[in-house]
Structure formats: structure tokens, C-alpha cells
Amino acid sequence: SQTIHQWPATLVQPVGSPLSLECTVEGTSNPNLYWYRQAAGRGLQLLFYSVGIGQISSEVPQNLSASRPQDRQFILSSKKLLLSDSGFYLCAWSGGHPNTEAFFGQGTRLTVV
Amino acid sequence: AQTVTQSQPEMSVQEAETVTLSCTYDTSENNYYLFWYKQPPSRQMILVIRQEAYKQQNATENRFSVNFQKAAKSFSLKISDSQLGDTAMYFCAFASLQGAQKLVFGQGTRLTINP
Numbered sequence: 001s002q003t004i005h006q007w008p009a010t011l012v013q014p015v016g017s018p019l020s021l022e023c024t025v026e027g028t029s030n031p032n033l034y035w036y037r038q039a040a041g042r043g044l045q046l047l048f049y050s051v052g053i054g055q056i057s058s059e060v061p062q063n064l065s066a067s068r069p070q071d072r073q074f075i076l077s078s079k080k081l082l083l084s085d086s087g088f089y090l091c092a093w094s095g096g097h098p099n100t101e102a103f104f105g106q107g108t109r110l111t112v113v
Numbered sequence: 114a115q116t117v118t119q120s121q122p123e124m125s126v127q128e129a130e131t132v133t134l135s136c137t138y139d140t141s142e143n144n145y146y147l148f149w150y151k152q153p154p155s156r157q158m159i160l161v162i163r164q165e166a167y168k169q170q171n172a173t174e175n176r177f178s179v180n181f182q183k184a185a186k187s188f189s190l191k192i193s194d195s196q197l198g199d200t201a202m203y204f205c206a207f208a209s210l211q212g213a214q215k216l217v218f219g220q221g222t223r224l225t226i227n228p
Contacts, residue, residue, distance in 0.1 A: 032213050032214055034215070034216075036216075036218075041122075041221075042220055042221070043117075043119075043204055043218035043219050043220045043221050044158075044204065044216070045218075046215055046216065046217075049213050049215055051213050057213070059215070088156065090158065092158075092216075094214050096213065096214060097214065100214065101160045101163070102158075102160075102214065102216055104157065104158035106155075106156065106157060107156045107157075
């Protein structure tokens, strides 16, 4: 069966520090991968998605970047965090067809102080 | 660009009652998919139900059903015989047939089931 792992679960980082959140998927190959951000009391906003190794699409301009060094690994990064980067970050994967379910990781709560 | 609107930030009902959550969306596409996801306090996103736009029949999953009105671009979720475990944030989401199944989410409705 397929599983998705996302870590860390909680992170407190000072302004200006770097960020690296990692997400890995097991039990499937060539998944579509996604990073979403959920602000407090808000819906999920798509940040990045990837349909293959090295293929990254950005949905909104921001201080963050994403990379996909391996088929089932998706990394969210920042060189210098801003206070506005605080939020709940969710990684997800899907089989690529619009009808297929998107499976989400457990999320990372990031607080920038 | 597609948008999804959930006009009820919070709802509260008694256990065993029926509750309906509203969702409207905007798109110029004719074929697409709609979803309801549930996010309990654990924050884990869970698919509740999905609907293909080309199907006229409303989707049903046990106690969960939808009222899909394509012309009105409305997609409401009905929960029958509500249970305490249904307490969660509920998100309506849209996925286009084009692209990489990017989900566009509504703002969410916080549903509380009271004993």
C-alpha cells in the first residue's frame, strides 16, 4: 500500500534562517507531488507541484522553493525565512488523473519567530 | 482561474441530526471533478466523497451524499445521522481535467457535532 511521510511535524525557526521540509512517498511510482500551505482558519493554497523528477511548477510568487531530486521525494526550502512564512504545510501525492484521490501527509506546523 | 467558495465558516448541530454544508465554484470548463475533504483535529486530510461533473447522479458514500447542481455551480455535502467523529473542518475542492490534478480549495467550514 502507498504511504506518505512528511517531517518534521513541528518546527520553530528564527526569521532569516533556512528551511527544509521533506516529503517521501512509498508504494507507488511517478506520482504527482504537491506542497500546500494552510494559513490559520483558511483553506489550502497550492504552492508547488511536480509531475516528474526535476519538474517543478510554482503557483504563487513567494520566498519558498521546491525540488524533486528523486521520483518519490519532494522538498520545500527557503534560504531566509520571513514571519509571513508561518503556517501549516501539507505535502500530497496523487496518481495524476483528476478523478484520483489526493493523499496528504500529516503536515508540518512552521512558526517563524 | 477556478475559485471555490464556502459561505459557512462554522456550523454546529446535535448528534444524529442531518447537516448540509454549502459550496459554490466558478469555472468555464465543462468537465471537472469536485471533492469534499475532511480535516479532523489531527489535521490529517481525508477524502469524504467525489463527484464527476459529467455524471448527473449525485455521489453517495454511506451517510455522506452530495447535491450537485452543475448549472448553478453548486456542490453541497449532506451528512445524515451525524456522529461525534464527524467534527472537523470540511473543505470543498475542485480539480480540472487539464493539468496535474491541482486541487483548488474553498476556505472550509468548521463543523461541530454536539452530544
